Each structure stands twice: as structure tokens, then as C-alpha cells.
Amino acid sequence: MRNTAAIMQRELLSLFCSPVAYIVLMGFLIATGVIAWVTSAFEPGAPATLRTVFTGTMFVLVIFVPAISMRTISEEYRSGTFESLMTAPVSDFQLVLGKYLATMVFYLIMIAGTLVYPIMMMIFGSPSLGVAFSGYLGLIAVGSAFMAVGIFASSLTRNQIVAWILGTIPLVLLVLFGQFFVQFFEGRLRSFFQSLNIVRRFDQFNRGLISSEDVVFFLGVTVLFLFLAVKVVESRRWR
Amino acid sequence: MIEVKNLSKFYGHVRAVDNISFTVAEGDVVGFLGPNGAGKTTTIRILTCYQPATSGSATVAGHDVFKESLKVRTEVGYLPENVPLYPEMRTREYLRFRGKLRGLDRPEREAAIARVTERCWLGDVIDRPIGQLSKGYRQRIGLADALLHNPRVLILDEPTVGLDPAQIRETRALIRELANEHTVMLSSHNLAEVEATCRKLVIINRGAIVAAGTPDELRQRITGGSKLIAELRGPNEQVAAGIRELNGVSDVHTEAREGWTRVTITSAKDLRESIYTMSTQKGWPLRELRREVATLEDFFVKIVAAAREETVTPKV
Numbered sequence: 129m130r131n132t133a134a135i136m137q138r139e140l141l142s143l144f145c146s147p148v149a150y151i152v153l154m155g156f157l158i159a160t161g162v163i164a165w166v167t168s169a170f171e172p173g174a175p176a177t178l179r180t181v182f183t184g185t186m187f188v189l190v191i192f193v194p195a196i197s198m199r200t201i202s203e204e205y206r207s208g209t210f211e212s213l214m215t216a217p218v219s220d221f222q223l224v225l226g227k228y229l230a231t232m233v234f235y236l237i238m239i240a241g242t243l244v245y246p247i248m249m250m251i252f253g254s255p256s257l258g259v260a261f262s263g264y265l266g267l268i269a270v271g272s273a274f275m276a277v278g279i280f281a282s283s284l285t286r287n288q289i290v291a292w293i294l295g296t297i298p299l300v301l302l303v304l305f306g307q308f309f310v311q312f313f314e315g316r317l318r319s320f321f322q323s324l325n326i327v328r329r330f331d332q333f334n335r336g337l338i339s340s341e342d343v344v345f346f347l348g349v350t351v352l353f354l355f356l357a358v359k360v361v362e363s364r365r366w367r
Numbered sequence: 368m369i370e371v372k373n374l375s376k377f378y379g380h381v382r383a384v385d386n387i388s389f390t391v392a393e394g395d396v397v398g399f400l401g402p403n404g405a406g407k408t409t410t411i412r413i414l415t416c417y418q419p420a421t422s423g424s425a426t427v428a429g430h431d432v433f434k435e436s437l438k439v440r441t442e443v444g445y446l447p448e449n450v451p452l453y454p455e456m457r458t459r460e461y462l463r464f465r466g467k468l469r470g471l472d473r474p475e476r477e478a479a480i481a482r483v484t485e486r487c488w489l490g491d492v493i494d495r496p497i498g499q500l501s502k503g504y505r506q507r508i509g510l511a512d513a514l515l516h517n518p519r520v521l522i523l524d525e526p527t528v529g530l531d532p533a534q535i536r537e538t539r540a541l542i543r544e545l546a547n548e549h550t551v552m553l554s555s556h557n558l559a560e561v562e563a564t565c566r567k568l569v570i571i572n573r574g575a576i577v578a579a580g581t582p583d584e585l586r587q588r589i590t591g592g593s594k595l596i597a598e599l600r601g602p603n604e605q606v607a608a609g610i611r612e613l614n615g616v617s618d619v620h621t622e623a624r625e626g627w628t629r630v631t632i633t634s635a636k637d638l639r640e641s642i643y644t645m646s647t648q649k650g651w652p653l654r655e656l657r658r659e660v661a662t663l664e665d666f667f668v669k670i671v672a673a674a675r676e677e678t679v680t681p682k683v
């Protein structure tokens with residue numbers, strides 16, 4: 129527990145020392161601003177809901193989340209600090225969990241930047257706070273699953289950029305499969321891809337519907353990819 | 368304290384460590400000596416639980432490096448070869464982080480940091496970002512980290528590589544000091560370094576141990592005694608026969624040179640006086656008499672040269 133906390137704390141320190149963190153923060157806020165403007169969420173007469181903004185935000189996360197996680201494990205391999213970590217009494221699981229928690233703290237700070245939108249809406253209209261809350265829960269659930277995929281990608285390579293690409297590709301496919309490609313399949317395969325439809329699952333949150341199935345889905349993806357990352361970290365030392 | 372039995376490590380088909388065995392007793396200071404690529408880092412990484420061996424076993428402080436890896440890791444202080452550090456962290460931040468990983472609570476941690484800061488002369492740089500520091504300071508931070516939890520065993524991989532001569536002297540002095548409180552195993556490709564710091568040597572080449580023992584034992588074993596060279600004016604066979612009769616002679620080689628006889632003698636004893644006595648008794652004038660003590664340097668240089676030749680012209 130102390131090890132996990134120490135690794136998380138150190139990772140956050142390094143994250144905030146790197147320019148990538150600020151580029152990601154700025155880029156994300158600009159991107160969500162543009163989305164809010166393009167979708168005219170704040171036009172007079174528009175319904176006081178963040179649904180379109182959040183849906184757009186989810187697509188943006190496909191690019192930004194792997195950028196947060198890309199350095200976590202790759203950089204330890206590249207700089208050799210992986211060796212000093214793994215020869216201290218630290219388990220592979222503690223390492224991966226600490227990295228995940230650190231990036232999630234950063235992620236929460238990042239999406240906290242979008243709180244201006246519900247606040248503006250409260251000033252100019254009367255949005256449903258319950259729906260806004262559920263929408264944020266959705267963002268956290270999606271972000272957590274994406275982050276786990278990104279951490280897994282980072283555990284595969286010593287090159288940060290490669291880690292970013294490896295993290296982005298499956299997320300793009302995941303988003304596209306459920307939404308667009310699913311129509312080309314039939315039967316079991318179709319229902320399998322439908323269950324992977326992240327866009328639909330996220331939209332449920334966005335509409336204020338928190339179902340345990342969706343929560344379990346995103347939690348499951350998170351656990352699965354963190355587990356895979358632990359296995360990769362383990363196998364790194366077996367060569 | 369460290370026990371290695373029939374340890375081997377393959378990287379694919381490359382045999383990096385080939386069936387080595389050695390022990391390091393509690394309180395020993397052992398130098399692990401070998402040319403580049405000999406397998407020192409590989410062995411050390413197995414002992415520090417970073418990599419598993421392909422076969423064989425190793426225990427450190429009584430714990431198996433594979434089965435009780437966490438226990439081994441708590442007992443060992445390790446300085447990796449290239450001293451990996453986080454450049455964006457300050458020295459104190461880094462040592463705090465490492466102290467937490469070592470399971471030290473806050474008062475213990477701060478006390479430990481104060482202790483190693485003094486020990487490794489880090490006072491000047493304790494609040495500076497590591498990325499700005501010289502190689503010498505980085506090396507000391509690595510050592511400070513290895514000492515933080517006051518480990519029973521210290522394993523240092525090439526602790527002075529890349530340092531300037533003054534820093535090398537300082538680091539060697541520090542290691543000698545540490546040897547009083549810890550069991551130390553350090554690796555080096557430099558004989559002088561190992562002789563200056565260690566009480567025992569293990570020489571490794573191409574993954575195999577070629578010799579082990581104290582420097583004196585090794586000198587003995589390597590040459591099987593010393594060499595004597597004498598030149599006397601006398602009949603070849605008679606001189607050879609006379610010398611063979613001397614006590615302690617194991618091998619005699621003679622060579623005629625314009626009336627003089629040049630004799631090369633291998634012997635465990637110093638025979639200079641007996642040869643002088645023989646020369647006066649028999650009336651054979653003596654124009655040269657010297658003893659060549661084989662040095663470890665010669666032995667080690669031979670190993671390194673052989674290793675180098677092999678890398679230039681690889682065996683088919």
C-alpha cells in the first residue's frame with residue numbers, strides 16, 4: 129500500500145514536470161471548448177444539457193488519454209529506472225496500480241476543467257444536476273477503461289510515442305466497431321461487438337441512466353488491461 | 368552471505384553466464400573481475416532478483432533469489448551499472464521516494480537520508496534536480512540509495528566507471544569504509560580497482576569463472592611459483608644438471624649463447640643464493656641472475672587480450 133502510494137506520488141510529480149502534461153491539459157480544454165461551440169450547446173433556446181458536449185468529449189479522450197499514460201512504464205524501461213524499481217521490494221502489481229492511480233488523478237484534474245460548462249448552464253438555465261453527475265460518472269468510467277488500455281500499451285515498449293500509438297489504435301477501433309462496423313456482422317459476432325459499443329454505453333450515463341451492467345463493463349475493461357500490464361511487466365524480466 | 372551454485376543464463380542462444388559457482392562469506396569484500404561482456408552484470412542481475420537464471424541456484428542472505436525474491440530485495444543494497452535516476456526529481460525527493468519503497472516510516476526515513484547524505488557527501492546537492500548533476504554526484508546518489516536501508520549485503524556494479532581520478536579515489540575510500548559494516552560484492556573490469564578495494568577476487572571470462580581467491584593465493588596458483596633467470600659461463604649439460612639438483616626446482620630450460628648458458632628455472636622457492644653459491648664453487652662466472660614474480664596484472668591482461676581477439680575473429 130505504501131509502495132503503491134509512493135509510486136503514484138512520484139509519477140504525479142514527474143507528470144507535472146513534463147511539458148506533455150500541460151500540452152495535454154491545454155489541448156483537452158481547447159478541444160472541449162471547440163466542441164461546445166460547434167454543437168451550439170449554449171445557444172439561447174438550446175436544451176440545458178451537456179449530452180452532445182460529453183459525447184464529443186469521449187471521442188477526444190481516445191487521443192488524449194493514451195497521451196497521459198504513454199510515459200508511465202515506457203519511460204521506466206528507457207531510463208533504466210525499471211531496474212532500480214524491480215530490485216527494491218516492489219511488486220509488479222504495485223507498480224502498475226501506482227501508475228494507474230497517478231494517471232487517474234491527472235485525468236480527474238483534466239476533466240474538472242470542463243466543470244465550467246455545467247456552472248455556466250446553472251447561471252443561464254436550469255440543467256438537471258443528476259444528469260450532469262451521471263455524465264461525469266460516465267466520463268470517469270470511460271476514462272478509467274481507456275487509461276488501463278494506455279498503461280498496458282506503455283508496458284509494451286520503451287518508446288513513448290509507440291506507446292501512444294499502441295494505446296490509441298485499440299481505442300479508435302473500439303469506438304468505431306460498436307458504432308459503425310457492427311452493421312457488417314451478423315449473429316453472435318454482431319452481438320459481441322454490440323456489447324463492446326462504448327458510445328452507446330457512455331450515452332446511457334449521459335442520459336442519466338446508470339446501469340450496473342455498464343459500470344461492470346468499464347470496471348472489467350480496466351481490471352483486464354491492468355492485469356495484462358502486470359503480466360507484461362513480469363515477463364519483461366524473464367528475457 | 369551469497370551462495371551461487373551452477374548458475375547459467377542464456378539470452379536466446381547467447382550464453383552469458385556458464386555454470387558458475389562461488390560463495391561470498393559474511394563480512395567479505397569480493398571483487399568480481401572480468402573484461403567487458405564477461406557476464407558480470409548478468410550475474411549481478413540474477414543475484415538482485417532483476418532477472419531469473421536459466422538454471423542453477425543462488426541464495427543471498429539465506430534466501431533463494433527466485434523463491435524468496437522480496438526477502439532478498441529487502442536485504443540487498445544495489446547500485447546498478449549505469450545508475451538510473453529520475454532527472455526531474457531533486458536528490459532529497461528521490462531519496463524520500465526510495466526510502467518509502469524500503470518501508471521506512473517518516474522519522475526513520477529522514478534519519479536515514481541524513482545519514483547517507485553525510486556518508487556520500489551529498490550535502491551540496493541535496494535540494495538540486497538530479498538532471499543537473501555530474502556523473503560523480505549521480506554515482507554517489509546511487510550509492511546513497513543503496514545504503515538507505517542499511518542493508519546487510521551491498522552489490523555494486525562497476526561503481527567507479529565514468530568517474531574522474533579524484534572521484535575514483537574518493538569512491539574507493541568510501542567502499543573500503545563500507546566494507547567494515549557490510550558484506551560487499553563489486554564488479555569491475557579494472558584489476559587495480561579490485562586490488563585496491565577487495566580482499567577476495569573472482570575472475571570471470573566469457574561467462575565462466577577462471578580463478579577465485581585472495582590476490583596472494585591467485586598469484587601462487589596462476590604461476591605455480593616464480594621464475595628465475597640466470598646466465599652462467601659453463602658447459603651446458605653440467606650447468607643444467609647442477610641446477611636440477613638444487614632443492615625445489617620443478618622445471619629447467621637451458622639455452623647456449625656464445626659460451627654462456629642461459630637457464631630459465633621454475634621453482635616455488637627463491638633459489639638466487641644457491642645459484643650464486645654454485646657459481647662460485649664450480650668456478651662458473653655469473654653475469655645475470657634475476658627473479659620474475661608473476662603479477663596478477665599479466666594474468667588478467669592475457670585474459671582480456673584473449674577475449675578481445677575472440678571478438679575480432681569469432682570462432683566458426
Ligand SMILES: Nc1ncnc2c1ncn2[C@@H]1O[C@H](COP(=O)(O)OP(=O)(O)O)[C@@H](O)[C@H]1O
Pocket residue numbers: 367378381382383401402403404405406407408409410
Ligand atoms: N539483455 C540482453 N540480451 C541479449 N544479450 C545480452 C543481454 N545482456 C547481456 N547480454 C550479453 O551477455 C554477455 C554478458 O554481458 P554482461 O553481463 O553485461 O557483461 P559485463 O557486465 O561483464 O560486461 C554479453 O555477451 C552481452 O552481449
Ligand SMILES: [Mg+2]
Pocket residue numbers: 404407408409448525
Ligand atoms: Mg556490466
